[in-house]
Every structure is written in structure tokens, then in C-alpha cells.
Amino acid sequence: MTLSSAPGKVYLLGEHAVVYGEPTVLCAIEQRARVGVQRRDDGKLRVNAEDLSLDGFTVEYDGTADEGPDIDVSESLLDAAMGYVDGAIEQVRDVTGNDEVGFDVTIESDIPLGAGLGSSAAVVVAAIDAATRELGVTLETDELAERAYRTEYQVQDGQASRADTFCSATGGAVRVEGDDCRSLEAPEVPIVIGFDGGAGDTGKLVAGVRDLREEYGFAADTIAAIGDVVRNGEAALADGDLEELGRLMNFNHGLLSALGVSSRSLDTMVWAARDAGAYGAKLIGAGGGGCIAALDPTPETETALSFTPGCEDAFRAELAETGVERLE
């Protein structure tokens, strides 16, 4: 068996707009997905994802056969659950030139699904890394990030940025603008996460923003405005100006809300954090439900969130310096 892990991430600023070439800044966090992989010679893919917060499931099927896997769940649930792992294995077959190979894949993850903390990128990065190593191929980090990006691009219907996958592969803080991906010196940012227990489907939310952008010119302006917010945020980060960074996070949340990706519970948590004295707060990731991030060096926001109806969990994010980790 070969085992790799990869971290989730928090967007300080710039999600969604990054899909349209605007810059973004994000940090890997110490919540990780671990993927164990064992080669099978019968070409089948067997996925054991019993730690999924979605109902645990185990499936076995021939990834190349026309018929789907032999389990009794709805097709959309299955697609949502399997798309990323399936896509990752497709990349492994492609990069190693081994079309027929099958795998037993076991996934264990600390990262809630669809909550904006990048569970998909972490699972894909760890799966590609473990499965290629199982075949005797060790990918450079850039190639690993690129292959993981292609998986997200495919599952999200041709609409994905390189941000999540690059951040998960390299760890630390990163800046992404189009195909320009670079590591940043890790900023000292006191991030508190609030989690509403819910989830949003990244593919669908990204498609919603695309539709809005096609319908209204001012939605394109909103996306460009997020880019301006990020550029200002970079200056605030360089100055260590948390107050300014917080204001910009608030602005960014408003713009994401205008793009239709916030929700009542995300807004409630954002306001609870602001009322508790956070410098700023915003939804993170694709939105629709899941997590917010607030900037607060004091314990006030975490305490306030833990008493906020609709907030299921509140915790301080620890930045992860290590991206993909080769465990076995």
C-alpha cells in the first residue's frame, strides 16, 4: 500500500474571481485528507470512503466498462461522490501510460465535504500522488498540482482555477493568477473558521456565477472588483495591516454575496464574527453553505461563533507548511 496526505485550504481573498483570471491569495491548513492506494491487476477501481461525512460507501467497478458501479445510490449522488477520485485515477493512468491498471483506494479525511475548505483538491492531490508512487513514479510537485488541476477542471465542467490544487500540493501560502502559481512567505494571520455543518457543490456554484456573468455585464464588473480587492489585500498583507485586510475581507464577502454564492447561515456567521469584534469575515471557497473565515487574534470570535445558532463548529485554523506528504 502507498499512502499520501494533502491539506485543505482557506482563501484569504479572491475565490470564484480566480476562475476568470483574477489573482487570489490562500493558505493551506492543518486539516488533511489521507489516501491509501494498492494496485490491482484486474483493472478495477475499488473505493472505500467510509469516513465520508456523506453516508459511507464502498464501491467496486471497472473504470473502463460502460456499466456503472454496482451499488444502490442515486446517480447524482454517485457522480458527486466519485467524480474527483475517478478523475484522479484517470490522470494516474494517463501520466504513467498504464491504461489498464486498477486500484483499491481508501480515503480518510479531516476536511468536511463541500464546505469550502478544499476537500476535493486534497483528496485528488493525495490520490494522484499515492497512486503514481504505487506504480513507481514520483511526480514533481508542479506536475502533481497540474494533474490535480486537470481533474478539478474536468469534474467542474471546464471551470476551475489552479488555486486549490496548487495550494494543497505545495502547502503554505500561495498566490495564483491564471497559470501563474507561486508560494508566498506565510503571513501571520489569525484565522477563525465557522462551519454551519452544510455544504455546497463547487461545480454548480461556479456554473451559477458563469451564468450570471453571461447575463449581466455588471456581474463581470463584480468579478473584476474582487480582483481589485485582492490586489489591495496583497498590499495590506505585506504591511501586516490586519485591520485593512479585515475590511477587504468584508468587501470581498459582499461581492461574493452579489454573485449569489452566500447563504443565510454563512451571512449569520459572518455577522456574528463582525459583532464579536473580528477585523473582518467572509465566506470561503465556493459557498452555498459550509465555512466562513474571520480575522481575529483574540478568542472572542471563536467563542461568539460557538454560541451562534446555525454554527456547528468553530475553530482556529492552523496554517500547514507542508503540502503533499508521503507517508508510506
Ligand SMILES: Nc1ncnc2c1ncn2[C@@H]1O[C@H](COP(=O)(O)OP(=O)(O)O)[C@@H](O)[C@H]1O
Ligand atoms: N473524504 C472523501 N472521500 C471521498 N471523496 C471526497 C472526500 N472528500 C471530498 N471528496 C470529493 O470532493 C467533493 C467535494 O468537493 P467540492 O464540492 O469541491 O467541495 P470542497 O472542495 O469545498 O470540499 C465530494 O463530493 C467528493 O467527490
Ligand SMILES: C[C@@](O)(CCOP(=O)(O)O)CC(=O)O
Ligand atoms: C470557487 C472556486 O474559486 C474555489 C472552490 O473551492 P472549494 O472547492 O469550495 O474548496 C473554484 C475554483 O477556483 O476552481
Ligand SMILES: [Mg+2]
Ligand atoms: Mg473543491
